Amino acid sequence: MNHERSRELYDRALSVSPGGVNSSVRATMPHPFFIERGDGGHVIDADGNRYVDWVMGYGPLLYGHDLPDSVESAVQSHAAAGPMYGAPTEVEVEHAEFVARHVPSVESIRFVNSGTEATVSAVRLARGHTDRDKIVVMRGGYHGAQESTLVEGSPENPRPSTKGIPGEFAKHTLPIPFNDPRAAKEVFAEHGDDIAAVLVEPILANTGIVMPVDGYHETLRDLCDDHGALLVFDEVITGFRVGGLGCAQSKFGVTPDVTTFGKIIGGGFPVGAIGGKAEIIEEFTPAGGVFQSGTFSGHPVTMAAGKATLEYAAENDVYEHVNRLGRKLREGIADVCAERAPEYTVVGTDSMFKTVFTRETPADTTDSCADGCRQDADCGRYDTCPKTGADVAAAETDRWERVFWQEMKDRGVFLTANQFECQFTSYAHTEADVEKTLAAYREAI
Structure with a gap:
């Protein structure tokens, strides 16, 4: 992907804004891409690159970028x-x-x-x-x-x-x-x-x-x-x-x-x-x-x-739609992690999802919460899944920010830029958006 225009805008922003951004979580490495417009469940940046957008403005956009x-x-x-x-x-x-x-x-x-x-x-x-x-x-x-x-x-x-x-x-x-x-x-x-x-x-x-x-x-x-x-x-x-x-x-x-x-x-x-x-x-x-x-x-x-x-x-069927896509994402990501990174923990509920790059592989991964961690005492991951903020902070937070986020961005998937912020499905997202994201996961993890 070409990011020349975003790089130019960031260079200008550094001269007039602290860190070149107006909210610290937007300061991605090596520089943020600047959004030009939204389109349903997608955003298009200043260089014309299109991304499936799971950030959704950090939560407010229940309908994505196209309002009913x-x-x-x-x-x-x-x-x-x-x-x-x-x-x-x-x-x-x-x-x-x-x-x-x-x-x-x-x-x-x-x-x-x-x-x-x-x-x-x-x-x-x-x-x-x-x-x-x-x-x-x-x-x-x-x-x-x-x-x-x-x-x-x-x-x-x-x-x-x-x-x-x-x-x-x-x-x-x-x-x-x-x-x-x-x-x-x-x-x-x-x-x-x-x-x-x-x-x-x-x-x-x-x-x-x-x-x-x-x-x-x-x-x-x-x-x-x-x-x-x-x-x-x-x-x-x-x-x-x-x-x-x-x-x-x-x-x-x-x-x-x-x-x-x-x-x-x-x-x-x-x-x-x-x-x-x-x-x-x-x-x-x-x-x-x-x-x-x-x-x-x-x-x-x-x-x-x-x-x-x-x-x-x-x-309308808004919550049925967004929750179904959230569940499909969590289940799909759990399948990818079971194969490639069994130590990772898929978390979320309803229309929220995330993968925490936990470090410890549970002894039994066959009976995990397939739809995101539920703090189920009978789950095989219960002793290793995150239960506090400190547990999440102890995960491979740098790997998410420095490697995984970059790999997903290069594959046209926009995720929150650090290990901590959650991601969201919207009414504008589709099954195709989910499949594209799961395919990117398989390549990036």
Whole structure:
């Protein structure tokens, strides 16, 4: 493939943007390819190269790059009416009503502008509601670029995971391993009276896709109830992708007090949201005393896109299609790995998929979870499959980024550029896209 035009654009970008990109995950080696346009389940770069796109904007594009007519019409009609108003519109009320009807935890919802803004606001809300300061997070979980969650270490020694965050901020965050009920019980035994909330992704979706072990979320629910803390599910990635319109919380049968959203809830436009019990969400100003506001919150074009996106999914076979392709990919990749790299672990659920380049080959590979790791204690891989963010970080992360991603790109398949970010199927993808990707896998692994 020729990448001359992308190389020229990257050279120009380096002069005006840090690292030549506006989001660090886009800084691929030796340089990113610059996208010119999307086409269904594909993207075409500035040099005219076509790729099957499994990145899907890192999750928001449930329909790929071609919107259903009803979604496109809703976007165009609201854009034509004016950019924004600084006042409420009917469509944001209708969108809120739709979400509240379908998501178990949501009685009331506040729309914001990004997943990060949603989790920042949810943390402030939890602290205001409980009059406590400490937040429990999962190591390897991701909740956006915010000070309260860019923290690593242990409950006894929390520390910022990036420069620019004062150590005094980190002391209010208690990082524990995902899927470790004992660690959760211990942190509540030590700090229960000071914990405002547990902030957790239902699935670690930004660290290789790690499913919860049986009963883990129920343990968190019970601990929060016993100690007067809030259980906050971060469904920015899983929301309206895992579990259909009921989100991952409906799939797992555990209802949080508060849920954060992003990505699909805005139909591909910038968005975030915080939903939950009315008595909690209504502590946001002006109804309550927890300040939250934003110039572009409830933007009419975003609200129209999000509402039309979810309505179309409710009326058509969207989830059947994307989940079937996700399953076909996971099963096909598992077959390839069984032959060529039996140590690797295929992960994912519904329309999410990934391959974690784990290092240890299980003693028994004949009875594995064919449709992606399910944390099944009876599975032959159970003792070696990733259960925490640290397990994924211990995989061959450089091999994915430096070798495998490059090989797949050269074969016309666009995957997320590191071992950690997950990949997604869309309503625009086809069986042919799956077969092309599996053929590339066979050559690249």
